[in-house]
Amino acid sequence: MISLNVNQKDYRIDADPNMPLLWVIRDIIGLTGTKYGCGVAQCGACTIHLNGEAVRSCVTKLSRADGQKITTIEGLSNNNDHPAQIAWNQENVPQCGYCHSGQIMSAAVLLRENPDPTDADIDSAMAGNICRCGTYQRIRKAIHTAAALQRKEGASK
Amino acid sequence: MSTNNISRRNFLRATGITGAALCLGFSFSSNGKEPEVIGAAIADGVIELNAWIRIDTDGKVTLVDHRAEMGQGSYQSVPQILAEELEVNLNDVNIVFAPGNKEKYGNQITGGSSTIRGSYKNLLKLGATARNMLITAAAAKWGAPATECYAESGNVIHRPSGKKFHYGELVADASKLEPPKDVTLKQKSEYKLIRKPLHRQDTPLKTNGTAGFGLDKKLPGMMYAAVVRNPRLRGKVKSFDDTAALKVPGVKRVFKVRMGVFKTFREGVAVVADSTWAALQGKKALRVEWDDTGFEHLDSAEIFKRQQEKLHTEDGLILKKVGDPDAILQNAVNKLDVVYQTPYQSHSAMEPVNCVAHYQQDKLEIWGPIQAPEWVQEYISEQLGWPKEKVTVNMTFLGGGFGRKAFMDYPHEAAMISKEIAAPVQVIWTREDDATQGPYRPGITYRCQGVIKDGNISAAKFAMAGQNNDHWRSGKTNQANRSTSEGFLKPYFDTIKNISFAEVQFETPIPTMWWRSVYASTNGFAYESFLDELAHAAGKDPLDLRRQYLNDERCQRLIDKMEEVSGWKSRKKNEGYGCAITECFSSTVGQIVKVSRNTDGKIRIDKVWAVMDCGWYVNPDIIKAQVEGSIVMALGAATIHEITFKDGLVEQRNFYDYKMPRINDIPPTEVYIMENDADAGGVGEPGLPAFAPALTNAIFDLTGKRIRKLPFDIAAV
Numbered sequence: 009m010i011s012l013n014v015n016q017k018d019y020r021i022d023a024d025p026n027m028p029l030l031w032v033i034r035d036i037i038g039l040t041g042t043k044y045g046c047g048v049a050q051c052g053a054c055t056i057h058l059n060g061e062a063v064r065s066c067v068t069k070l071s072r073a074d075g076q077k078i079t080t081i082e083g084l085s086n087n088n089d090h091p092a093q094i095a096w097n098q099e100n101v102p103q104c105g106y107c108h109s110g111q112i113m114s115a116a117v118l119l120r121e122n123p124d125p126t127d128a129d130i131d132s133a134m135a136g137n138i139c140r141c142g143t144y145q146r147i148r149k150a151i152h153t154a155a156a157l158q159r160k161e162g163a164s165k
Numbered sequence: 166m167s168t169n170n171i172s173r174r175n176f177l178r179a180t181g182i183t184g185a186a187l188c189l190g191f192s193f194s195s196n197g198k199e200p201e202v203i204g205a206a207i208a209d210g211v212i213e214l215n216a217w218i219r220i221d222t223d224g225k226v227t228l229v230d231h232r233a234e235m236g237q238g239s240y241q242s243v244p245q246i247l248a249e250e251l252e253v254n255l256n257d258v259n260i261v262f263a264p265g266n267k268e269k270y271g272n273q274i275t276g277g278s279s280t281i282r283g284s285y286k287n288l289l290k291l292g293a294t295a296r297n298m299l300i301t302a303a304a305a306k307w308g309a310p311a312t313e314c315y316a317e318s319g320n321v322i323h324r325p326s327g328k329k330f331h332y333g334e335l336v337a338d339a340s341k342l343e344p345p346k347d348v349t350l351k352q353k354s355e356y357k358l359i360r361k362p363l364h365r366q367d368t369p370l371k372t373n374g375t376a377g378f379g380l381d382k383k384l385p386g387m388m389y390a391a392v393v394r395n396p397r398l399r400g401k402v403k404s405f406d407d408t409a410a411l412k413v414p415g416v417k418r419v420f421k422v423r424m425g426v427f428k429t430f431r432e433g434v435a436v437v438a439d440s441t442w443a444a445l446q447g448k449k450a451l452r453v454e455w456d457d458t459g460f461e462h463l464d465s466a467e468i469f470k471r472q473q474e475k476l477h478t479e480d481g482l483i484l485k486k487v488g489d490p491d492a493i494l495q496n497a498v499n500k501l502d503v504v505y506q507t508p509y510q511s512h513s514a515m516e517p518v519n520c521v522a523h524y525q526q527d528k529l530e531i532w533g534p535i536q537a538p539e540w541v542q543e544y545i546s547e548q549l550g551w552p553k554e555k556v557t558v559n560m561t562f563l564g565g566g567f568g569r570k571a572f573m574d575y576p577h578e579a580a581m582i583s584k585e586i587a588a589p590v591q592v593i594w595t596r597e598d599d600a601t602q603g604p605y606r607p608g609i610t611y612r613c614q615g616v617i618k619d620g621n622i623s624a625a626k627f628a629m630a631g632q633n634n635d636h637w638r639s640g641k642t643n644q645a646n647r648s649t650s651e652g653f654l655k656p657y658f659d660t661i662k663n664i665s666f667a668e669v670q671f672e673t674p675i676p677t678m679w680w681r682s683v684y685a686s687t688n689g690f691a692y693e694s695f696l697d698e699l700a701h702a703a704g705k706d707p708l709d710l711r712r713q714y715l716n717d718e719r720c721q722r723l724i725d726k727m728e729e730v731s732g733w734k735s736r737k738k739n740e741g742y743g744c745a746i747t748e749c750f751s752s753t754v755g756q757i758v759k760v761s762r763n764t765d766g767k768i769r770i771d772k773v774w775a776v777m778d779c780g781w782y783v784n785p786d787i788i789k790a791q792v793e794g795s796i797v798m799a800l801g802a803a804t805i806h807e808i809t810f811k812d813g814l815v816e817q818r819n820f821y822d823y824k825m826p827r828i829n830d831i832p833p834t835e836v837y838i839m840e841n842d843a844d845a846g847g848v849g850e851p852g853l854p855a856f857a858p859a860l861t862n863a864i865f866d867l868t869g870k871r872i873r874k875l876p877f878d879i880a881a882v
Contacts, residue, residue: 013293014552023440024442031440040374041792046596051515081372107515108372109374134827137827142831143793147828
């Protein structure tokens with residue numbers, strides 16, 4: 009039995025400890041916003057936060073997360089209102105949308121660590137996330153927009 | 166907003182039907198005539214589901230998206246058209262995907278960039294018909310002439326008195342009216358929604374994880390399956406050893422399964438388990454022996470060598486011919502005679518192929534990322550020997566498609582597995598399955614010959630040797646590929662006085678299929694690069710050469726725009742500029758690429774300007790997004806990835822060896838849309854073909870080096 013805290017909710021999971029978190033989250037817990045893209049940490053579609061850090065859930069074993077805190081796209085904000093989510097909507101980023109849970113989860117960590125990223129900062133933080141529809145130009149723009157939103161929020165607090 | 170597919174039960178639940186509703190749809194006949202608008206019958210509170218527009222008594226509006234949403238924007242653009250003529254606010258409507266049904270929704274295949282161009286006139290008419298009926302009903306209630314009434318934001322308003330009814334109050338009366346045969350459509354100048362860059366209705370669903378893709382579909386009691394399929398793409402299962410697979414905890418059954426691949430069948434061995442992970446583990450533990458006899462095990466080098474040989478020894482099937490290019494070529498002292506080559510490619514949508522099927526004794530229901538629900542319905546019912554009505558095919562959101570998901574193999578396979586286990590099942594293709602199993606964009610070699618006389622093109626002769634997708638689909642192998650000249654602009658056939666296109670027949674056992682922009686994606690590279698070669702041979706500016714030969718007004722304006730936005734004429738020293746113009750699916754796109762060298766000497770793509778002429782359009786922001794994305798996809802296919810074969814096996818397995826463009830690889834792109842009164846053209850694909858030749862033409866401009874083979878390593882130029 010392995011304990012997980014996912015999006016601030018406690019779970020007791022009885023499954024193969026080698027099962028990647030991706031399948032635990034999708035098939036057992038039933039949160040399908042985290043996506044399968046490659047299974048080998050090449051595309052970033054499965055990105056979640058493990059104790060606040062972006063990890064590829066397709067290669068992170070269930071056993072590694074015992075007693076730890078996971079955030080998925082469903083838990084990133086209450087009302088689709090994380091600055092990255094607002095910016096993604098504002099800049100019309102997604103096309104098919106399949107990779108964007110992972111894109112946003114990667115961007116959220118970047119925005120926390122670096123409140124005013126340059127294009128080069130964005131490129132290096134986001135290079136692990138593939139978008140086959142090719143929305144990269146808008147992702148870059150949305151991250152700048154999100155950073156500005158975040159600074160505005162910070163200033164008004 | 167609900168994203169339910171409409172099965173009858175879901176539809177009732179989603180719309181909370183109580184009593185009357187105004188429902189309008191079409192009746193599509195098989196004779197190709199214009200469809201008739203019909204009211205949908207309501208009996209005992211149950212509605213006949215051919216409704217495309219449904220308005221409930223509480224005013225709730227439900228609009229159907231009959232096409233797949235795979236990123237190209239049908240979930241936004243189809244309702245955006247309907248809502249315009251219906252006069253409702255887009256934010257107030259409920260959008261649902263239609264199940265596959267040719268009689269009710271007409272053509273649903275989401276390919277050939279046909280979503281808008283194939284339906285917009287019908288959709289406008291349908292929206293206007295509903296509005297007209299609501300106005301008629303309101304006028305009758307008021308005892309006023311209909312001409313004194315108008316519709317706005319879900320209300321009918323009596324202009325002189327200012328009285329108003331919301332649509333819900335009118336549906337009981339309106340639903341009793343016969344739909345009028347002729348309705349007046351709005352003028353372009355009256356549009357409130359169409360031509361506006363409205364935010365997509367599916368974006369919020371795609372930023373919080375709630376959009377339901379194929380792999381997100383779950384059913385009670387659903388099992389999970391993974392399949393080992395022949396890595397050589399054809400052939401049969403000789404034997405398999407499931408001892409280790411069945412020992413994996415959670416694995417329930419292992420058995421042989423067969424799915425249709427065009428006119429042939431492919432065998433595999435399915436591992437059924439109680440979780441995705443167990444199915445994947447079981448698949449790894451399974452040992453299968455294949456019988457590959459009867460199929461050649463090819464290497465890529467051999468494929469392209471044979472194509473070259475054939476191009477130099479065979480004339481092929483002539484597709485189009487004007488004048489006598491052969492005579493001019495024979496007598497010419499100086500001629501260009503060059504070969505271009507483009508690779509096999511995988512679609513590699515981010516959501517790998519997958520499907521959920523639930524087979525029951527006398528019915529089958531399918532859910533999945535499916536580009537052609539009505540084709541799947543037809544094919545599988547045929548395979549089962551059932552009437553179509555027993556097979557329901559539901560589209561989920563698609564995590565990309567690009568042509569791969571317009572194909573019936575994976576739903577057929579899922580249906581067969583569900584039948585065998587007598588339970589609902591989700592079949593997942595791993596990324597490796599997706600990359601190694603095809604079908605692929607065919608690898609093609611082109612021979613391009615031309616003669617320049619007095620600074621003009623006196624002859625051009627093009628021949629293509631590559632697999633013919635139509636042969637795979639139809640089984641008819643001796644017809645010229647009508648796609649041989651796809652991408653090449655029509656005016657050239659009038660202005661180049663001696664020109665011909667031929668297909669040199671070439672086949673392999675490798676299954677091939679449409680890949681975004683289809684043959685234009687490869688033809689465009691060969692033909693537009695060769696025109697650049699002819700321009701240089703003629704001593705002409707490459708854009709001026711296009712201006713000379715593309716003598717129709719829309720093309721001239723497009724070229725003016727390309728020149729204006731890119732600064733083509735004011736280029737600086739050490740800058741390379743390249744242009745290309747291609748046409749596909751009734752839209753023309755011109756691109757200018759600018760390159761220069763970094764301080765380390767490597768080529769850098771500084772900028773891409775794309776000009777799209779798609780005639781009548783719905784949402785300019787979606788068009789820009791589609792062109793931006795097409796350019797990234799074209800960049801990958803031109804400079805990063807290719808599918809290769811060795812001994813009949815695909816050599817690439819995942820994104821580590823079939824690499825994708827990443828955020829740090831992409832050039833800044835600007836997209837412009839031409840304004841005119843032409844009919845709608847396609848949007849999802851036409852932005853792709855011009856990029857590769859514009860890039861390599863720019864590299865030639867900068868370096869003098871002509872690139873004739875894709876993909877090429879831009880860092881090594």
